[in-house]
Amino acid sequence: MLPPFTIERPTGLSDALGLLGEDSVPYWGGTELLLAMKMGLLRPRSLIDLKGLAELTGVRRDGDQLVLGAGATHDDLARSPLVRELCPLLADMEGRVGNARVRAQGSIGGNLCFAEPRSDVATVLQALDASVRLASARGERVLPVAGFVQGAYWTARAEDEVVVDIRVPLPAPRGVYLKFQITERPTVAVAAVDRGAAGVRVVVGAVGEVFHSVDAASAADLDGDEIAAAIEPVPDTTGSVRYKRHVTSVHVRRALDALEGAR
Amino acid sequence: MSEAAASEPFSKVTACVNGVQVSRAVPSRTMLSSFVRDDLDLKGTKVSCELQVCGACTVLVDGRPVSSCTYLAADVDGRDVQTVEGLGRGQELHPLQSAFVDNFALQCGFCTPGFLMMAKSLLERNDDPTEEEVKHYLEGNLCRCTGYEPIVHAVLDAARRMRETAR
Numbered sequence: 001m002l003p004p005f006t007i008e009r010p011t012g013l014s015d016a017l018g019l020l021g022e023d024s025v026p027y028w029g030g031t032e033l034l035l036a037m038k039m040g041l042l043r044p045r046s047l048i049d050l051k052g053l054a055e056l057t058g059v060r061r062d063g064d065q066l067v068l069g070a071g072a073t074h075d076d077l078a079r080s081p082l083v084r085e086l087c088p089l090l091a092d093m094e095g096r097v098g099n100a101r102v103r104a105q106g107s108i109g110g111n112l113c114f115a116e117p118r119s120d121v122a123t124v125l126q127a128l129d130a131s132v133r134l135a136s137a138r139g140e141r142v143l144p145v146a147g148f149v150q151g152a153y154w155t156a157r158a159e160d161e162v163v164v165d166i167r168v169p170l171p172a173p174r175g176v177y178l179k180f181q182i183t184e185r186p187t188v189a190v191a192a193v194d195r196g197a198a199g200v201r202v203v204v205g206a207v208g209e210v211f212h213s214v215d216a217a218s219a220a221d222l223d224g225d226e227i228a229a230a231i232e233p234v235p236d237t238t239g240s241v242r243y244k245r246h247v248t249s250v251h252v253r254r255a256l257d258a259l260e261g262a263r
Numbered sequence: 264m265s266e267a268a269a270s271e272p273f274s275k276v277t278a279c280v281n282g283v284q285v286s287r288a289v290p291s292r293t294m295l296s297s298f299v300r301d302d303l304d305l306k307g308t309k310v311s312c313e314l315q316v317c318g319a320c321t322v323l324v325d326g327r328p329v330s331s332c333t334y335l336a337a338d339v340d341g342r343d344v345q346t347v348e349g350l351g352r353g354q355e356l357h358p359l360q361s362a363f364v365d366n367f368a369l370q371c372g373f374c375t376p377g378f379l380m381m382a383k384s385l386l387e388r389n390d391d392p393t394e395e396e397v398k399h400y401l402e403g404n405l406c407r408c409t410g411y412e413p414i415v416h417a418v419l420d421a422a423r424r425m426r427e428t429a430r
Contacts, residue, residue, distance in 0.1 A: 034334075
């Protein structure tokens, strides 16, 4: 059983911001937080349940941005007609996160905030050049995903901040998301996008502590072995450093082939 | 009452469980699996991995499947909960249950309540899934004895039976 804690249920963003602090943590689906608490890694005094905040829900288009409420669940996003139309790569990835229960329960914002190195969400959002909007009683700020995710289980979010939404620039690039997975999280994940005049971006997730992002003028300028060599894989039960470099190289090549093939 | 018990924070939970309105005050840290099994004595829901990986503890909250082992009971306040006990009507089995029997889709039966609830939520959103769609949706449920083929066949069979009845 978990150690005791209280649950607070603010109904507006400003009330919620007043409650957050060192031992009072944001809570949405719990798919990451409750597991971390079960493992004894976190022992908050209070869960600040944000599910009553309208500011954190829904998906909408705002000019040249697709705005994803931090509380949108993976399943919401996979099935959203707007996301499927404007950013099919994101919808495809969200439909394959974890399992169907995690997708029904877990939110995109929560996933990003835990900065699990094998997060499908972070890898694809980096490929899409997305940014993260944070709010606290001190004000608001917007960070690129690459600036938000700082390390394994480590983000730029301060204890008194919440992620309000995630913004994907439109038009979203055409792309593919490929992963190799034998447990509930990927061993290697590769997002490859064609950014038109800006060239091609490849993002490798799950292998190192943070995703590895490479831009090039064209797919021909990218080499799977080179990209794999630049990553410091984390060895675990799904493979050694040498093995992970190998599967990385193979999957980068396959992702680039798929990107070319889909042209 | 011990000091620890006196400081235990509680949450009020009023929910509709299998069509019955229930109201309890539970320690805020109570998981939904303990709530249904221990507070409501609905032991059909099984607990195994406690990591949202195996699916044995699946119940539906407002029709969506959740791992009740990693879902706070406090979060079902004001919601609808369905457990495996709510599937059949008295002695009459739900078409999914009949299809599991007819297709030999269980052996020890420990994973079955979870598979049944997952399958129910799948068929509610898609009454005619392909074999691939069934496999993708049930990917997060583990069975260690029967093998998965009879389970996939049972779900497809149940979908067919339910479409025929609905016609």
